[in-house]
Amino acid sequence: MPSFAPTRRHEDLGRDFFDPVAPADFPMTRLRHRDLRWAERLGLGQFTEAEWLSHFGRLDPLPGAFPQPLALKYHGHQFRSYNPELGDGRGFLLAQCIDPVDGRLLDFGTKGSGKTPFSRGGDGRLTLKGGVREVLATEMLEALGVYTSKSFSLVETGEQLYRGDEPSPTRSSVLVRLSHSHIRIGSFQRQAYLDNHAALANLVDYCIANYYPGLAGADDRAAALLEAVVAEVARLGAQWIAAGFVHGVLNTDNINITGESFDYGPWRFVPTYDPDFTAAYFDETGLYSFGRQPDTLAWNLTRLAECLVPLSSIERLEPALNTIWPQFRAQLPAQMLRRLGLKPRSADEDNALVSALFGFLGPSRAPYEQFFFDWRGGALSAGRAASSPSADFYASEAFRPVADAMEAYAPIDGVNLDHPYFARAQPRTMLIDEVEAIWAPIAERDDWSQFESTLSEIAEMRDAYGITV
Template sequence: MRQEPQASPYRPDPQINTIADWLGDKVPPANFPQHILRWRDDTHAATVGLSGLSDEAWIAHFGRFEPLEGNLPQPLALRYHGHQFRHYNPELGDGRGFLFAQMRDGAGRLMDLGTKGSGVTPWSRQGDGRLTLKGAMREILATTMLEALGANTSKTFSVIETGEHLHRGDEPSPTRSAVLVRLSHGHIRIGSFQRLMALEEDAHLAALVDYALAQYPGPKAPEGAPDAENPAVILLHQVVERLADMAASYVASGFVHGVLNTDNMNITGESFDYGPWRWLPAWDASFTAAYFDHAGLYAFGRQGEAIRWNCGQLAIALRPLAETAPLVAALERFEPIFQRRLAQRVLWRLGVQEVGPEEDAAALNVIGKALAASGLSPDVFFHIHRGGRLLEGLPEVVPGALDHALWHEDTAPTNHIDEVERIWAAIDAGDDWQALHDHTAAIGRLGEALGEPLKAVGHQER
């Protein structure tokens, strides 16, 4: 069984104030004409002491953005640069979002409440700073499914419909609007470090490294690693571990993020920013999620390569603080960590025992060949073969792997595009949200059936 997240009292702790003067800009939230509460995640709200808010108070804080007690008095739009499809862009930053609050969860971790669709900022670049309601619904589906599949992801904390009519080139317009709040373990991106390096703000670069190590603690550099006491080297080792695991979680989930730019890489290893995502309809390394990814740079089978490349950009950004050789040594750990975590995550999802690195890699090869030959989506494949059913050459079944009733039903829930469009059609045509709630409940049941996920890597308990 999967454990419920640990509840906690509300403990505000806006640590970002120590670096806010050079990391972001204070901004006002948009003044929306309407506030209709469509989604509140009380399970995760309980982890930061906010599940007891009335709907009216919830809307006041997460629709009108009245400050939470003891927290940031004004939202902060963060500054960063980034590589977008390998092209460097110094004109980035939070263009339709901001950091709203920080608090501790039940495990003592610093958690952020950040927004999407909350209005224009100095970094909006002629955009309107808004989010479509369909985009918000899609983020609910993406985060719910990834969490069920054991990935480290942001949580869709709140969605409030805002009563504006938006025009978009990739949706029938005008379309409905919303403001979304995410709960995340930090919002510091690779692009945050890239900006400071590009501006030659070396003192601030060192301070951001110190902030990251203090607020998102992880293990020291491995024994024998060169320059292992250098904070910048330690941070890179941690980020490489976390992002290699994130890449493995995408592949094991059959998930395609779509826009793996360096400004979308959280140093905590949390997946976030769900725009053009897809789940694979069939095992296909060339499958892309973004219609504008003409070269297939972020195709399903290239996600590990893309995320490793992004880690390389972090290494370049840290060069003012460390020599090249120890940074390269940290980067060289990405591929073996990715392969090891991919094997572990696939075996976990299939419900068979880990044996050891060599045996697990061999089992992964068997599974991969069977999956590719099946023509099935990973969701269907892993459901049919849960516990190693109908597959040969695998380790032993995990005790209880088939105990849940879900594994004896015809199929498990999917997040394929036809499901997404069906759910949106019900909302769009008749304001019927029941299909969304039924689907997320089914996804939650899948999480229960899979059981407790693997522990994340590159972190340490406080």
């Protein structure tokens, strides 16, 4: 088993970027979920339950980690209105470590860990339902091939919380998230707002050193970083579309510079292809709807580019920013083909297939995830698709352009259709009614069996699609 390799690199940024804080004193810590795959990978798999609860429930420092957690400072646009009063209001950076497998920097970030200087009158807590929903989101997204944070630990904390969008009082929890960065577009926005150009330059250097070391020799480090971030965020946007996922709250403080999806509030998966489908009940104009997510990411990246002007120039940053649409147009067919388990062909053919696919899925209202499940391997799955609950959709004349386009495509080598998961009639999905059905027995009688069986199903799905840690 590898040894845990802690580091404290975020301290190198200095107090412009964080405030040391203390975690809440919870009346109870009861383990509800832990990611043993990642624990073993990082050298923490040997922890007893008591040790786990000490570090990820009571949030005692890990060996070699920060002596106090760091509440990160940032600003951001929330529904396109600038807010200079943000920051980690109910979470903090608990620890960092080096992944012994790939040498990358990893963050342990919390959610629901108590008040900080940035809580703005909030209680700094997370509902248990919110924690369960985040576990389900990250597990499902990972299985679908989306680059996402991991829900490393979920601990129930024994408090009664009052929330306007849940029956109250409701149970509390603390989540520990594992991700490759908590540096957000909003981290740059804060320093730009304060005209702290030295801190901006320091942040650029930190990001290159820790996340994009290949850019170390770039003539214009700010422009090079922007172009790299644009590519990663474009890939993420394409992955969300391919997965049928709606994040729900794409504020600039929710977009990190490694292009890793994180911080799940009112998320949803689309039941059918609908660009106007929204996740948040308060998103009354559909600003963050399913189909507007790529535009929103481009808008957010423009805000990042604006922050970097003092370190570069508009003439250099604009071409880097303008790579967003070429990157997205290349990534969308790549991600759709990945989901279908098909080898890419030419750009024209790949784009034609994607156009035919959306041209069918939209008007037909065929179930979104069922389609990708049924047609894994393209024409190789024609027999499977013929016995699908969606078979009538595929028998229609409207499906003919998709079927004709797929005929030319060969399956990838790891298409894995002999996996037991693909013998099912229907895929594992995570629509809102299913999420509520998983939560109901927990709320009513503390029955976690459906939650655990769902995670087992998702693990089978992850294995079928060849997703490894």
